[in-house]
Amino acid sequence: MAGSIVTLLLAGILAQGGSIYHQGWIDLNKNGIKDPYEDPNLDIEKRIKDLLARMTVEEKTCQMATLYGYNRVLKDPQPTGQWKDQIWKDGIANIDEHLNGVNGHGMEFNTSPARHAEAINVVQRWFVEQTRLGIPVDFTNEGIRGLCCVGATCMPAQVGQASSWDPNLIAKIGRVTGREARVLGYTNIYAPILDLARDPRWGRVIEAYSEDPYLTSRLGVAMIRALQAEGVASTPKHYCIYSVPKGGRDGAARTDPHESPREVEMIFMAPWRAAFMEAKAMGTMSSYNDYDGIPITGSYQFLTERLRSQYGFRGYVVSDSDAVEFLFTKHRVAATYKDAVRQTVEAGLNVRTTFTPPDVFINPLRELIRDGVIPMELIDSRVADVLRVKFTLGLFDRPYVDPARADQVVHCQEHRQVALEAARKSLVLLKNDGNLLPLSKHLRSILVAGPNADNDDICQDRYGPYNAKIITVLQGIKAILPDANIVYVRGCDIKDRNWPESEILPEGPDPQTSQAIRQAAEAARSCQVAIVVLGEDRSVVGESKSRTSLDLPGYQLDLAKAIYATGTPTVVVLLNGRALTINWIHKHIPAILEAWAPGEYCGQAVAEALFGDINPGGKLPVTFPKTVGQIPLNFPYKPASQADERTTVNGPLYCFGHGLSYTTFAYSNLVITPNRQKTDGDITISLDVTNTGAREGDEVVQLYVRDDVSSVVTYDKVLRGFARISLRPNQTKKVVFTVHACELALVDRSSQWVVEPGTFTVMVGSSSEDIRLKGSFELVRQ
Structure with a gap:
């Protein structure tokens, strides 16, 4: 079936005067000329500018919506003649979860990875060859414990991955997930989840890395970099403050997080700063919830001021399913659905996603543009972000994948070995x-x-x-x-x-x-x-x-x-x-x-x-x-917040960082260099760890730091380094950490980030409570 569709599509192009495929470029708009946006050697921003100038309002607005895949919204697994009568005849931003097999949809295209890749190629080819400007589709998919697809390599849940305390392992998982996605034709993975597991009642703790912002940040950066190294965009979710709905209630709630602005800044936003400023994630998914009365998907503060102005984000924001609708139906901050569309686009949303046809969003958006409510300059900015990701991924130059390679890569022995290690x-x-x-x-x-x-x-x-x-x-x-x-x-x-x-x-x-x-x-x-x-x-x-x-x-x-x-x-x-x-x-x-x-x-x-x-x-x-x-009982915590009371059960059953071994480890020779440093310098902390037992084993060495005196109340201790090491019996290894002074910053009484001078206590141990070595250093003004 797929082969006959490809033949028909090619025949249609050839009947118009020849192939659009040339050596080193594709004539996407079928005019016989290499236009700037079709030139792979041209700067991406110049290609975006040229393409935007050629696009109609219809084509631009189609780049601001998701088409859910087969048997969600899309009724056909492969292109049909009726597609020319659908709104996506002018293109579409992305197609989500197409033919990945979830709920048994599209299983006839999952008999082999090659068959799957070929089917994705056919859909991509339709958009390249049958739309006016040939703008390719970004095929999105899930991937928090391996690619969401039939036959993909199955990894541990994120909470299990995080129990490894091993960023190198997380990178391996990311490479496997990204590689399997790319060979099948998926170019954007909705992973990792960077929500903090601060309330164990919450159902999605299994999908989170940790309750701790530092551990989540380090593992998140490793995953994002690994995914994107394989040529797919990483779209971490759910941005932001999503995991602490009131009472831990998920489902139809997911609202009303009770977290202070300083807690949000120092705890909940830490993984997101790392994701965008350090790992350069190409996407993010905006969440359902509100914060302080403003829905995140309608928040200019979070989607523009923080995300773009502070964090330098240059990719595109996709809404979680129904997040746009919820401004109208749940949060009641919009009197109509059309006003919810206006609020979210103005706030910073690029692409709306949900399980309804894309025209439900696109048509009111076009009305808002026609009526002058939303200026074309804003639309161009939102569409440019989507196009930037597609250009960066190489979709305009290499829109198809090699099906034969998919058979060689998906669930191969190397990938299965990573799953076993994980x-x-x-x-x-x-x-x-x-x-x-x-x-x-x-x-x-x-x-x-x-x-x-x-x-x-x-x-x-x-x-x-x-x-x-x-x-x-x-x-x-x-x-x-x-x-x-x-x-x-x-x-x-x-x-x-x-x-x-x-x-x-x-x-x-x-x-x-x-x-x-x-x-x-x-x-x-x-x-x-x-x-x-x-x-x-x-x-x-x-x-x-x-x-x-x-x-x-x-x-x-x-x-x-x-x-x-x-x-x-x-x-x-x-x-x-x-x-x-x-x-x-x-x-x-x-x-x-x-x-x-x-x-x-x-x-x-x-x-x-x-x-x-x-x-x-x-x-x-x-x-x-x-x-x-x-509850709440999580790490890090403020001084005296864990104080014992005669009328309560005190302390955790198992603390953050706890984990035993069949062998034993001794810590020694703590060295802190220098013990006096400027507030923009680095501190090096080293120690020796010896396996004192009879078996080989792994130890996760954990570095905690306390700000002894600060202008605002800070945490009793914060994680600022960790290393998983393997040791044979009687073997000793030196572990070295580097702490940048900026990692010790706090949000002061003026709500500004600052590194304050003063004394800091260093604690190294086997868990947050099993501290083996202590020392200190001082930061002084520059």
């Missing part, structure tokens, strides 16, 4: 009393129980590879111990029949569940060890899956208690997407492994860690509270 490095050992782990491979009878033991659901994701093949924990254990007697009993479901109401009015298990739990306990009595795999699945965590409790849902705790009561040594493995309040498990179960959602190699990585083939070395990127009543 799964291994995402694991965090929370507890290991009595060195129960690693388990002996000589065990002959093992119970594997729990609703996530043979369940791959948490490793599947709407924003990652579609229908990925996942190794479950049960499969991984069977593979690593092929001769052992592995007894599997599910025991219970993830949640009970009355969930979520059961989170506030719990009821006992039904007879069927009670019987299943008894079967699991009975099986445990005849086994040498029990591995209980608990946690969450996509029915309780993810987008629009915020919670009122952080306890294990359903009867999972009952299952753990029943198995523990048998006296059989018990290990708990967690597959989940947020911090959970697992107090009973922490108190009684001797070994706990946090695995998050490790991707396609889930079961292999978990089994390798349980039986000692690898040594887990990850650290928590989020704080685990003891109870939901402690």
Whole structure:
């Protein structure tokens, strides 16, 4: 089918007098002349200026809207004659998620990567050859844990990626995602998510890197640079202050974040400054929410003053789905939808995206232009940003991809190896009393129980590879111990029949569940060890899956208690997407492994860690509270904000940066150079780390700094460096950090960024609470 369409399109061009494809350039407007915008050797800004001068109002406004792909808005998987009667006959800014297979749409074009790439080429060719100016399409797609596509390489969820504390690994993941996207024809990836996971009730914690702005910034920069190094635009989301809706409520809410201006500046905007000023992200997605009464997508302050004037952003802003409409329907700051269009375009929005036809936005936009409400100069500026990204990506010069290469690249051995490395490095050992782990491979009878033991659901994701093949924990254990007697009993479901109401009015298990739990306990009595795999699945965590409790849902705790009561040594493995309040498990179960959602190699990585083939070395990127009543409880925090009270439960269950190992590490020889520096200088901090145990292992060395006295209240300590290192037994490595004085700036009483002179305490350790070495330095005025 695709081949015949390509033939027909080419025949139509040839019938008009010959091919538009020339050596080194494409005659996009089919006039037989190499016009400036068609000249690859010309400066991009000159090409944009020339093209804008040729565009009609219809063509310009079409570059300000998204066309959602097949079976979302687009009714046809491939071009048809009716496309000439659609609004996109004048072009379109981007086509989102076309033929990526989500919900089974377009599966006939996903029989192989080459088939997929060919189908994308056919659509691109229609826009190049059948529109007047031949402006190519930016094909956008999701990619927060690997490319959102059938057959792509499946990585851990972002919270698991962040548990590696390894920017080099994040860069590898970005290169894999970007490479697979580009060979299939996708040129813009809506990743990474830079929202801070400050409230564990929020459903999308699983999609965030961390609660900490510095860790999120470092990993975000690594991902953005890696994606863009592969020739695709990175569009991080959701800009901004999106992850802290009132009460952590997601879904139809996503509004009313209660954060002070100074907190917004120093905490929430930090990853975005890094994304735009350091990594030079080509795109961003504006969020649904408001801040201080003004919707972000309608905020001139955030979309123009901050984003463009302060951060130097030169790409294009795409709205989150319905973010434009919400000014009218949810926030009620626009009396009509047309006024919502006006407000968002004036604020700084370039491209509107949602699951309705693009003409819903384009037609009122054209009316606003016709009536003189929105000047053409503003439209030209918004369209120029879109064209700049397309020129930068090379779409005007190389709009098509090689389908044969797609077969060689997508899910290749090299990419699968990165997925395995990521799964291994995402694991965090929370507890290991009595060195129960690693388990002996000589065990002959093992119970594997729990609703996530043979369940791959948490490793599947709407924003990652579609229908990925996942190794479950049960499969991984069977593979690593092929001769052992592995007894599997599910025991219970993830949640009970009355969930979520059961989170506030719990009821006992039904007879069927009670019987299943008894079967699991009975099986445990005849086994040498029990591995209980608990946690969450996509029915309780993810987008629009915020919670009122952080306890294990359903009867999972009952299952753990029943198995523990048998006296059989018990290990708990967690597959989940947020911090959970697992107090009973922490108190009684001797070994706990946090695995998050490790991707396609889930079961292999978990089994390798349980039986000692690898040594887990990850650290928590989020704080685990003891109870939901402690929220907000996150890092960094202000002095005395964690103070103990006689009437409250105090302190976290697991602090930010926590993570154990099967070996031990000693820290020594802290050197700070110089110990007195100007406020525009650098401080070098070095130390030695020695593996003092009997096994090879990874340690994440964490550098924290405290501003001892400041003009405004600052944080008790802030993360300003980290390094994941591998050490053999008795091996010592020197770790060196460089802290730029500007990284110690604060927002003063005049709301200005300033580096204040004074003394700063240096703390280096294995977590935010396990500090091994301390020192200090002084900053003085220039």
